[in-house]
Amino acid sequence: MKKLLLGASAAIAMFAVTGAQAGTLDDVKAKGEVACVVSTGVAGFAYTDADGNWKGFDADFCRATAAAVLGDPNKVKFVTSTGKTRFTILNSGEGDVLWRNTTWTYVRDVDVKLAFQGVNYYDGQGFMVPKKLGVSSAKELDGASVCIQTGTTTELNLADYFRSNGIKYEPVPIETNDEARTNYLAGRCDVYTTDASGLAATRSTFEAPGDHVLLPEIISKEPLGPATRHGDDNWSDVVRWVLNATVTAEELGVTQANVDDMVKNPGKNSEINRLLGTEGELGAMLGLNKDWAHQVIKAVGNYGEIFERNIGPKTPIGLERGLNALWSQGGLIYSPPFR
Amino acid sequence: MSSQDQAVQSYAPGEHPDLPAPMLTSGPLFWIKENLASSWLNITLTVITALFLFVVIPPLLNWAFLDAVYVAADRNECRELGSGACWAFVSERFTFFVYAFYPSGERWRVDLAFIMLILALVPLLYDKTPYRGYGLIYACLYPFIAYWLLLGGFFGLEEVETHAFGGIMLNMVIGITGIACSLPLGILLALGRQSEMPVVRMLCVVFIEFFRGVPLITILFVASTMLSYFLPPGSEFDLLLRVLIMVTLFSAAYLAEVIRGGLQAIPKGQFEASDSMGLKYWQSMRLIVLPQALKISIPGIVNSFIGLFKDTTLVLIIGLLDLLGLGKSALADAKWTGLSNEIYLSVAVFFFICCFSMSRYSLYLERKLETGHER
Numbered sequence: 194m195k196k197l198l199l200g201a202s203a204a205i206a207m208f209a210v211t212g213a214q215a216g217t218l219d220d221v222k223a224k225g226e227v228a229c230v231v232s233t234g235v236a237g238f239a240y241t242d243a244d245g246n247w248k249g250f251d252a253d254f255c256r257a258t259a260a261a262v263l264g265d266p267n268k269v270k271f272v273t274s275t276g277k278t279r280f281t282i283l284n285s286g287e288g289d290v291l292w293r294n295t296t297w298t299y300v301r302d303v304d305v306k307l308a309f310q311g312v313n314y315y316d317g318q319g320f321m322v323p324k325k326l327g328v329s330s331a332k333e334l335d336g337a338s339v340c341i342q343t344g345t346t347t348e349l350n351l352a353d354y355f356r357s358n359g360i361k362y363e364p365v366p367i368e369t370n371d372e373a374r375t376n377y378l379a380g381r382c383d384v385y386t387t388d389a390s391g392l393a394a395t396r397s398t399f400e401a402p403g404d405h406v407l408l409p410e411i412i413s414k415e416p417l418g419p420a421t422r423h424g425d426d427n428w429s430d431v432v433r434w435v436l437n438a439t440v441t442a443e444e445l446g447v448t449q450a451n452v453d454d455m456v457k458n459p460g461k462n463s464e465i466n467r468l469l470g471t472e473g474e475l476g477a478m479l480g481l482n483k484d485w486a487h488q489v490i491k492a493v494g495n496y497g498e499i500f501e502r503n504i505g506p507k508t509p510i511g512l513e514r515g516l517n518a519l520w521s522q523g524g525l526i527y528s529p530p531f532r
Numbered sequence: 533m534s535s536q537d538q539a540v541q542s543y544a545p546g547e548h549p550d551l552p553a554p555m556l557t558s559g560p561l562f563w564i565k566e567n568l569a570s571s572w573l574n575i576t577l578t579v580i581t582a583l584f585l586f587v588v589i590p591p592l593l594n595w596a597f598l599d600a601v602y603v604a605a606d607r608n609e610c611r612e613l614g615s616g617a618c619w620a621f622v623s624e625r626f627t628f629f630v631y632a633f634y635p636s637g638e639r640w641r642v643d644l645a646f647i648m649l650i651l652a653l654v655p656l657l658y659d660k661t662p663y664r665g666y667g668l669i670y671a672c673l674y675p676f677i678a679y680w681l682l683l684g685g686f687f688g689l690e691e692v693e694t695h696a697f698g699g700i701m702l703n704m705v706i707g708i709t710g711i712a713c714s715l716p717l718g719i720l721l722a723l724g725r726q727s728e729m730p731v732v733r734m735l736c737v738v739f740i741e742f743f744r745g746v747p748l749i750t751i752l753f754v755a756s757t758m759l760s761y762f763l764p765p766g767s768e769f770d771l772l773l774r775v776l777i778m779v780t781l782f783s784a785a786y787l788a789e790v791i792r793g794g795l796q797a798i799p800k801g802q803f804e805a806s807d808s809m810g811l812k813y814w815q816s817m818r819l820i821v822l823p824q825a826l827k828i829s830i831p832g833i834v835n836s837f838i839g840l841f842k843d844t845t846l847v848l849i850i851g852l853l854d855l856l857g858l859g860k861s862a863l864a865d866a867k868w869t870g871l872s873n874e875i876y877l878s879v880a881v882f883f884f885i886c887c888f889s890m891s892r893y894s895l896y897l898e899r900k901l902e903t904g905h906e907r
Binding site for chain 2: 233234235236237239240241242243244245248270272273274275277278281282285287369371374375394395397398399400508509510
């Protein structure tokens, strides 16, 4: 997750008076496809399989958006972007929505002129060390060499954290996750720090994952979520409520397997009926078809299913739900009501 | 020679058979003595090198071939089957690395474009090709045919958007377009820089110095991000096209300086001689000056081409997935993560083959055009 604090891109965005277009929703319907800005490859979130299909957590949410707007999850165009180009691609209109594990920060929301539409993954920066180092807390890391991705918010977080705790460290600058993995395994740094999800994913690829531990300290908040252009409220509503629909569906027990049945035989729970369009006119208010949420769940499943399929404990990434459990199960995932 | 002759040991004058040369003046032993053991310093270096190769080569061969796994479903299976390289990953992704996101039903168009490219290159590169005249006309038409084949959209071919381009195909498209367009542009710029017309000269100097003074990465960033702000909203200006233009301009600036070096090596008498024969400017350039100048510049020109071809991987940083980019994104697949050595080695082999053949061809061309000026 490259949280590049690009002052430059922020400055560029300030001149972007003509970039944003009103009515992305109409544009998308006219084009017949949703252009999603995704990363060039983050394990579990966005990657390509052998046939060149985009897979992963972010890719699934992108398909969900297409299913809601166009009724077909395959009417998507994936625009790949690096940490440096993602905001300009969105602001210039080349992409319609950013589903690219991007941290929601003040500067990005206010100064880069993005509109964040919620959080689909709560992450935080953690530390991984070899077990044989005998370290059980980040506060014991005095004098350690730390592998750190340059130009990211993780770099700034690390500096802040170690300074406030009065710990000295030696940074080993690296560019990509893969490079970090190689350097860490070769012993060129004692500690690897990045988002906890990334650490878990990296550790799962080691030959002996048990020889490495993740330290309990999480030193930053990294809420990852979708973003759209400033000032395009209709389209922003669509993206926000696609995310909310997957969360609400999990809450109400609507799954990919039973959604068709629930539409055919509407039950007595009227929130499910409103969500799936068998009752009320919620779809029309959003400018979409009545069955938009039905299409979303049919295409990719509810939030829990998307999580389990791409990054859950049964996948090689092996992430626990943790903060990303539903609010009713002790997590932070929460959707406003469909009413 | 019969056994009787040997027994007699007498020969008519001038009939004595050639005796073998004394030991250590020819043959393999001589070669070893001359090249590997001619002095104590060389003996030491030979021994050290041999030891080094002995230490490095067997493990490398073991890793790359003997212990390598060629067929497996995922990383874990690879680990169980052998301790060496996991080529199964590369072979599973091979077609994807070549065609990337090009629709699978339309991939024959890429194959056809590639075969036709080879057919177009033969008459261009080899001057003894039969029917070379027709071949050259075809080579001039080829860019239009390739454009139609790859992009489609008219004459019965389905349209394929450029964002589906990627992998080796993208490297080839950028590399070949850049090479083909930058050479003529570079020649014009080099001539313009030497022109006696001040406006033309100034324009060329400014252009060349601007593009040489700015890193290619910056130019690519301008192509991918800045341009979209300057253009009116809604005017779709294809990203790949922007990149192609920028790469071509960048490479043309370098080529112009290489060719200017060649032009300056031509003695002034050649210019004056062509003037005195009454040749117009373009005639004298085409017939007298450029053939000599370009011949001298071949190593530099090919150097620039090789650099350009390798620079095509830089499009990775603006989010276009060339071969290197696809390799990196494939590493994000949890099924296969951690196999970066295999991926980077395969990418390196591809680029080595392409660049090495370019450099070999340039050597062939230099030898062919050799007209006795070598010092």
